[in-house]
Amino acid sequence: MSLPRALDGIRVVDFSWVRAGPWATRWLGALGAEIIKIEWPENERGRLPSSTTPQDVEVNLNTSGNFNDTNVNKRSLSLNVRTPKGLDIVKRLIAISDVVIENFSSRVLRNWGLGYEELCKVKPDIVYVSMSGYGHTGRNHHYTTFGPVAQAVSGLTYISGLPDKPPAGWGWSYMDDTGGMYGAMCVLTGLYHRNVTGQGQHIDQAQMIAGIPLTGPALLDFTVNGRRSRRDGFPPGNRAHWPGTPLVNNYRGPTVAPHNAYRTHPGDYNDWCVIVCHADEEWQRLVQVMGHPAWATAPKFATLAGRLQHQEEMDEGIETWSMTLGKYEVTERCQAAGVRALPVQSSEDRVEHDPQLGHRQMYREIEHPALGVRKIQNAPFKLSETPAINHLPSPLIGQHTREIVEDLLGFSHEELRVGYADGTFWPITRQRFAYMEEMLR
Amino acid sequence: MTEAQTLSGPLAGLRILELADEKGQFCGKLMGDLGADVIKIEPPAGEATRRVGPFLGDVPHPERSLSFWYYNTSKRGITLNLETADGRQLFRRLAAAADVILETFPPGYLSSLGLGYEHLREQNPGLIMCALTPFGQTGPWRDYLTSDLLHMAAGGQMASCGYDEVDAPGAPPIAPGGGNAWHMGCHYAYIAIMAALVYRTVTGRGQYIDVSIHEACALTTEAAIPNYIYRHEVVRRQTGRHHAPRLTPRTQFRSKDGTYVTALVAGRLNPRYVKDLAELLDSYGMAGDLTDAKYQDPQVIEANRDHIIEELVANFIANLPAEEVYHAAQARGFTWGAVRAPEALVDDPHLHDRGFWKQVEHPELGRSFVYPGEAAIYNGSPWRISRRAPLIGEHNQDIFCGELGLSLPELVILAESRAI
Numbered sequence: 001m002s003l004p005r006a007l008d009g010i011r012v013v014d015f016s017w018v019r020a021g022p023w024a025t026r027w028l029g030a031l032g033a034e035i036i037k038i039e040w041p042e043n044e045r046g047r048l049p050s051s052t053t054p055q056d057v058e059v060n061l062n063t064s065g066n067f068n069d070t071n072v073n074k075r076s077l078s079l080n081v082r083t084p085k086g087l088d089i090v091k092r093l094i095a096i097s098d099v100v101i102e103n104f105s106s107r108v109l110r111n112w113g114l115g116y117e118e119l120c121k122v123k124p125d126i127v128y129v130s131m132s133g134y135g136h137t138g139r140n141h142h143y144t145t146f147g148p149v150a151q152a153v154s155g156l157t158y159i160s161g162l163p164d165k166p167p168a169g170w171g172w173s174y175m176d177d178t179g180g181m182y183g184a185m186c187v188l189t190g191l192y193h194r195n196v197t198g199q200g201q202h203i204d205q206a207q208m209i210a211g212i213p214l215t216g217p218a219l220l221d222f223t224v225n226g227r228r229s230r231r232d233g234f235p236p237g238n239r240a241h242w243p244g245t246p247l248v249n250n251y252r253g254p255t256v257a258p259h260n261a262y263r264t265h266p267g268d269y270n271d272w273c274v275i276v277c278h279a280d281e282e283w284q285r286l287v288q289v290m291g292h293p294a295w296a297t298a299p300k301f302a303t304l305a306g307r308l309q310h311q312e313e314m315d316e317g318i319e320t321w322s323m324t325l326g327k328y329e330v331t332e333r334c335q336a337a338g339v340r341a342l343p344v345q346s347s348e349d350r351v352e353h354d355p356q357l358g359h360r361q362m363y364r365e366i367e368h369p370a371l372g373v374r375k376i377q378n379a380p381f382k383l384s385e386t387p388a389i390n391h392l393p394s395p396l397i398g399q400h401t402r403e404i405v406e407d408l409l410g411f412s413h414e415e416l417r418v419g420y421a422d423g424t425f426w427p428i429t430r431q432r433f434a435y436m437e438e439m440l441r
Numbered sequence: 442m443t444e445a446q447t448l449s450g451p452l453a454g455l456r457i458l459e460l461a462d463e464k465g466q467f468c469g470k471l472m473g474d475l476g477a478d479v480i481k482i483e484p485p486a487g488e489a490t491r492r493v494g495p496f497l498g499d500v501p502h503p504e505r506s507l508s509f510w511y512y513n514t515s516k517r518g519i520t521l522n523l524e525t526a527d528g529r530q531l532f533r534r535l536a537a538a539a540d541v542i543l544e545t546f547p548p549g550y551l552s553s554l555g556l557g558y559e560h561l562r563e564q565n566p567g568l569i570m571c572a573l574t575p576f577g578q579t580g581p582w583r584d585y586l587t588s589d590l591l592h593m594a595a596g597g598q599m600a601s602c603g604y605d606e607v608d609a610p611g612a613p614p615i616a617p618g619g620g621n622a623w624h625m626g627c628h629y630a631y632i633a634i635m636a637a638l639v640y641r642t643v644t645g646r647g648q649y650i651d652v653s654i655h656e657a658c659a660l661t662t663e664a665a666i667p668n669y670i671y672r673h674e675v676v677r678r679q680t681g682r683h684h685a686p687r688l689t690p691r692t693q694f695r696s697k698d699g700t701y702v703t704a705l706v707a708g709r710l711n712p713r714y715v716k717d718l719a720e721l722l723d724s725y726g727m728a729g730d731l732t733d734a735k736y737q738d739p740q741v742i743e744a745n746r747d748h749i750i751e752e753l754v755a756n757f758i759a760n761l762p763a764e765e766v767y768h769a770a771q772a773r774g775f776t777w778g779a780v781r782a783p784e785a786l787v788d789d790p791h792l793h794d795r796g797f798w799k800q801v802e803h804p805e806l807g808r809s810f811v812y813p814g815e816a817a818i819y820n821g822s823p824w825r826i827s828r829r830a831p832l833i834g835e836h837n838q839d840i841f842c843g844e845l846g847l848s849l850p851e852l853v854i855l856a857e858s859r860a861i
Contacts, residue, residue: 008635009643019663031636052667065671066664116820127826135818138794143771144780147663148682148692152703155783157681160617166608166693166701167780168615171601171676171684172663175661181628182816185777189475189633193451193822195642208778209797210816215619215783216511221495222784223811224507238590238599238616249494251464251508252618253589261599261613269677272614274594280740340586340594344614347669347676348655350597356582362656363670380626381633381658382577385648386640388633 005032006386009201010098010191013038013090017046018184019173020147020207021103021131022070023180029073030379030388033099036404037074038081038090039397042427046070047397054371062370062433071394072376077405078398078425085424092112092409095122097347098194099187103131103179103207106141124289126198127135127190129182135206145207147173155210158229159218162237163245166392178214179207208234212397217251238274243311254278257307258286260315261344262322264330272344273322273330282339289337291319328353353373363413368393369435400423402439416440450476455638457541458482459516463490463589463620464654465545466512467572468627469633472541473515474815474824480840481516481555484857486835497806503833504805510830512745514801514812518831519840520861522556527860529627535846541634542570548578558649568647569637573630587654592622596658601665604743605691614678626654681780690746692756693780696763701780704758704770706750706768712737715749721773727757740813789813803829837861 010033014025022037029035035104050064057063079276080086091114094100100119102109109115109130119126128137133145135171151157151170162167181413186203195202195266212219221227229235233245240252240259251253256279261272277283280303287296295317300306322330327343334341345354351363363375371393405419417440419425426432453476459469460482473479481488490512490676491503498505522528527690533556536542542561544551558570572578575587595598598621630652637648665684668674676684681693681703690707706718715736722728731753735741743751758766769781781787786792797814815824841861843845855861 002639004644005810006640015456027632040461050561052664052671054671066667069667069670075467089496115802121814124450129817135788135795138769138791140735141792143791144774144776146705146776148703148705149776149778151575151777152701152780155781155786156619157780158782159619159702160602160615162604162612162615165604165612167681168603168612168617168678169681169693169703169780170617171598171603171667171678171682173683174617174621174661174663177661178624178628181632184632185471185628185635186819188632188639189819191639192642195639196454197823201819203817203819205817206795209792209795212792212797212848213813213816214621214624216813217495217508218619218639218783219786219813220507220511220810223787224497225495225499226784227495228784230784233616236614248499249508250618252620254493255480256593259590261594261616263613264755270614271598272594272599274590274599276588276590278588283806304751336586338586340584340588340591342587342591344594344599345597345659346600347597347662347665349600351666351669354659356576356580357659358654359580360577360653360656362659363666377660378656379633380629380660382651383633383637383648384644384650385639422484439793 004386007031007381009035010034010099011095012036012099012101012187013094014130015100015102015104015109017103019046019070019176020179021101021183022046023177024131024183024187025074025101026070026072026163027184027379027388029392032386035074035394037071037076038095039078040080041078041430044397048100053196055372065371065374068368068371068374068394069240069376072390073392074395074397074399075404077401080424083424085422087113089405089409089424091122093404094119097123097126098191099127099129101129101183101187102181105144106132106134106136119145120200121159122180125194127187127188127194127199127200128202128309129183129190129205131179131205133207135209149178149180149248150208150211153208155215156211156220159215159235161235163235165232165243175207175211179205179210182210203219243309247308255308256304257311258283258314258318262315262319264377265325266320266328270344270346270349271327273327274344275318275334278340278341283307285337286334286339289333289339290318293317293321304413306321318355334394336356364390366390366393369396396433396435398426398436442524446612446820448471451819452477455540456480456538457543458535458539460542460544460546461573462488463493463543464575464623465543465630465693466490467518467624467628468543469574469628470512470514471631474826475819476822477568479516480836481513481518481831482521482532483518483833485522485861513830515827516831517836517839518834519837520834522860523556525858526858527855527858529556529844529845531841531860532556533561533564534717536568537564540681541638542568543573543630543634546572548574548583549573562647566647567641567645569634569641569650570629570635570830571652573626573652575653576655578651582655589620589622590616592654592658593617595655596622597662597665599680601662601676601684605680608680622641622654625657626652629657642836668707690750694758696758696766697760698762700763702758702763702766702777703780704754704777706754707746710742712739712742712750715742717773717775721770721775722753722810724762724769727760729753742776799826801829803824804855805832834861
C-alpha cells in the first residue's frame with residue numbers, strides 16, 4: 001500500500017507559466033495535490049523557446065528539459081480561456097477546486113473575468129494566490145519582471161561581486177526559484193488557514209518585493225545605523241571582509257578569515273574549494289592539514305586580526321597548498337581534521353560525483369513520453385508519514401484534456417469533439433499532436 | 442481600525458518551539474510574522490547568533506545584533522539548558538503542548554538527550570518535528586562542518602555566479618552574499634512544515650521532517666541541472682546575467698550615475714520590440730539610426746544586433762541615471778530594472794503604497810526602527826511583526842510561571858543551577 005500524501009484531496013487550478021509559478025506548483029504536486037495546468041499553445045511561455053532540448057530530439061512544445069523538470073507532478077488541460085465557452089469551463093473546474101494560482105501581470109486574470117470577487121462567486125472559500133512582479137496594489141503594479149530584473153531592483157544583484165567591479169549578481173533567475181517557493185508557501189499557508197477557519201482569501205505575492213526581505217541585516221544596518229551598502233569594500237567577493245577597507249560586518253555571518261575560494265588541482269574551470277575558519281583553533285587545524293608550511297606558522301597569522309589584515313598573503317599561501325590536491329581531496333582532508341571546507345560543484349559534479357546527494361537519492365529517474373528516462377530533482381525534505389514524491393513526468397501539452405473534461409467535469413465525448421472543432425480545446429488552425437487524435441477517437 | 446488590523450495572521454493559534462541558530466532562525470521568523478506563537482529556546486547565555494554583526498551603533502552586545510534582531514521578530518524568548526535534567530524536564534512539558542518543533546542541532550544530538558522525536562511523540566501524537574540541518578540526518582557528509590559560503594560552493598551557486606573574463610580576468614566563482622544558503626533551507630523547511638500542518642488538520646497526525654540545506658541549495662540553480670541532464674552541457678559564469686553553456690550578450694549596463702541597469706534585450710529583438718525601443722530612445726533624442734524603417738526587417742535586426750545592444754542601448758543608459766532608465770523603460774512595457782543597493786529601496790513610493798516598511802518598537806531603548814515587511818500580502822489574515830526580537834530569557838516568567846505553573850522561588854533555583 002502506498003503512503004498517504006500531505007495534500008491528498010487538494011485540487012489546484014494552475015494558470016502559471018514561465019518558471020516561478022510552475023516551480024511553486026511542482027512542489028504542491030509532489031506533496032500530493034492534483035495540479036491541473038491550464039495552457040494555450042498560442043501564448044505559451046515555458047515550453048518554448050527551449051534551450052534544454054536534447055541535441056538529438058526535435059524542439060517542440062513537448063521537448064524542453066527544463067520544462068520537464070519544472071512541471072513534474074501535473075496534468076495539462078489545453079483550453080482557450082479567452083472565449084466565453086472556455087471561461088465557463090474553467091469556472092466549472094474552479095468550482096470543484098481548492099486553489100487558483102497564477103503568475104501573470106497584475107490585471108490579467110481580472111480582465112479575463114476571473115478576479116478574486118468573481119472566483120468567490122464560483123467557490124466561496126477559494127485560496128487565490130497571485131504571483132506578479134510588483135503585486136496587485138501600489139503605483140507600479142503594472143511593472144513587469146523576470147528573475148534578473150526582480151533581483152536587480154530588490155537589491156539582491158548588488159550584494160554579489162568583487163569590490164570595484166560591476167555586480168556579479170546571480171547567474172540564474174534566483175527569484176524564480178525563490179518566488180516559486182513563496183508561491184508554494186502562500187498556498188500552503190492559505191490552505192492551513194482555510195482548513196482551520198473555513199475562510200479562503202486572496203494572497204498577493206510580488207516577485208520583486210519577495211527579494212527585499214533576503215537583505216534584512218543590510219537594510220537594518222541602514223535604517224538603524226545609517227550605513228549604506230554602497231561603500232568601499234562591499235561586496236567583498238567571497239570574503240567576509242576585503243583587506244584595506246573599513247572593518248565592518250558584510251552580512252555573511254561572522255567576520256573571519258580565511259573565508260574564500262581557492263584553486264585546486266588540476267586548475268580547470270570549476271576546480272575550486274572554499275575554506276572557512278570560524279575560530280583560531282580551526283585555523284591551527286588547517287595549518288596542520290597543510291603540513292605546517294613555514295609561512296603559515298608566522299605569528300601574524302595566529303590571530304584573527306592578523307589573518308584579516310594579511311588576507312592576501314594568507315590566501316596565496318593556502319592556494320599554493322590547495323593547488324596540489326583535487327577539490328574533493330582538499331574537502332576530505334580538511335573535514336577529517338575539523339576544518340570547514342567544501343568543493344565548488346558544477347551541475348555535473350552534483351549529479352555524478354556528490355556522494356551526499358547520491359546517498360540521499362537527489363536525482364531519480366522518471367520516464368517522459370518524448371524525452372525518455374531522465375533524472376528529476378527531488379525534494380530536499382523527507383516527511384516521515386507523507387513523503388513528497390515526483391510521481392508524474394511533466395505533461396505533454398493538452399495531454400489530459402479528455403480525462404479532465406469528461407471524467408472530472410462530466411462532459412460527453414461528443415462535447416469534447418465539438419470543443420476541438422470550435423477551437424475551445426486546441427486552435428483550429430494548429431496541427432494536433434498524435435495523442436490528441438487518439439483522444440478524439 | 443481597519444478590517445486588516447482586526448484580523449489575526451493565518452498561523453494564529455499555532456505554538457512553535459524553535460531551537461535554531463543561523464540555519465533556522467529565518468524559518469521561525471516566517472512563521473512568527475504570520476501569526477504563530479514562536480517560542481525561541483536559547484541556551485542560558487543566549488544563542489550564538491546574537492554575536493553576529495552588525496550591531497546597534499557598532500557596539501557589540503548580545504542585545505544589539507541587528508542580524509539577530511532581523512531574523513527573530515515576532516518570537517518570544519526563553520532560556521533552557523538541555524544538558525541539565527531540569528532543563529530537559531521543562532522542555533518535555535513544553536513539547537507536550539507544542540504543534541511544531543524546529544531544531545538545527547547536529548544529527549542525533551536531541552535523541553542522545555532523550556528528546557528525539559521518538560521520545561516526544563509519545564506524549565503528543567500530533568507533534569510535527571522538523572530537523573533542519575546542513576546535510577540531513579543520513580549520508581557520508583552528515584557530520585561535515587559548514588557555513589553559508591560552503592553551502593553556496595557545494596550547492597552549485599558559485600559555479601553559476603561570477604564574471605565574464607573581460608570584466609574581471611581570472612576572477613573566482615563568486616558566492617552571492619546575505620546568507621542565502623540559510624534562506625533556501627528555511628524556505629523549504631517552511632514548505633515541509635506547512636504541508637505537515639495541512640495534513641494534520643485533516644488527520645490529526647504529526648510527523649518527523651528531515652530537511653537538508655545542501656539539497657535545498659543544490660535545487661536552486663534553475664537550468665544548470667537540466668542543461669547537464671538533457672544536453673550534457675556545463676554552464677559558464679557571466680557578469681550579472683544567466684549562466685550559459687556559451688557566451689551570451691551582456692544585459693548589465695553602466696549608467697550615468699555610476700550604477701547599473703539590467704536591460705533584457707538580446708533574444709527579444711523582433712521588429713515590434715525594436716520599434717518600441719526606438720521610441721524609448723528617441724524620447725531622449727538618442728535613437729541614432731534605430732528609427733530607420735530598415736529595422737522592421739528581422740534580418741537587418743539580426744545583422745545589427747551588436748550595434749543595437751553595444752552601441753545604442755549602452756549609450757542610452759550611459760547618459761541617464763539608472764532610476765530614470767528603469768522607470769522610463771517600465772512605463773513603456775520594457776522588463777528592465779535599476780541595479781539598486783538595498784538602502785535605495787527605503788524610499789521607493791511603490792513599497793510605501795503597499796505599506797511594506799514597518800515601524801518596530803524597541804521599548805527597552807525607547808526607540809523604534811524601520812524593518813522590511815512581507816513578500817506577500819495576505820488579504821484575509823495579515824502578516825505583521827508582533828514584537829521585536831526577544832531579549833535573552835525575556836519571557837521566562839511568562840512561560841515557566843504563567844504557563845507551566847512554577848513559582849518565582851522555583852524559577853530562582855532553576856536560574857541558579859543554570860537550568861534556565
